Amino acid sequence: MAKLSLQEQLLKSGLVSAVKAKSVKSDKRKQTQQQRKNKVEVVDEAKELAQKAQAEKVEKDRELNQLRQQQEEQKQLAAQIKQIIELNRLPRDAEGQAYNFTDNNKVKRLYVSETMRDQIAEGRLAIVKLGTNYEVVAADTAIKIQQRDAASVIVFNERNKIADVVDDPYAAYQVPDDLIW
16 A cells, blocks of 8 residues: 555545645745745745744743752752751850840840850851751851851841950060061
8 A cells, every 4th residue: 555645645535626736736846946046045934933932942941940950059058058057056055144136127035145145246156047046156157157148147246356456365465576487
């Protein structure tokens, strides 16, 4: 059994007349001859629409991929921040003094020892948010967290340079100028 072309199948079923099939065939032949002769491209609308749809699909896929990548990076940052806080958090004193601070315009309270409270005020310690809880970490750790996500650092006072100079135990001793290191 020989395979029939689509045109022959349509003719046999009576969906297309012989005259119409002949005219379509001659138009197609003329079009290809004209393309070869003049090297002019005839606009194929279906092909253009398919290419346009493909380009839109590629653009949409690229945007979705970029969005997924950003979400993955956010998850990685959140995991890094959580790990940094859990490894570097300082133990709090539940029976210590209350330290009040604001988070999203709400006053929160954290119980810490008196020395921790002073160090938070001086900028040596900071309060960071871990989920719904708050933890106390060292200033160096707070800087690392702040680089990844500034919103996680709730209280981080600037260090007072004058206080550092006053706390220097060797401030009273002069260093000789002729000392060679």
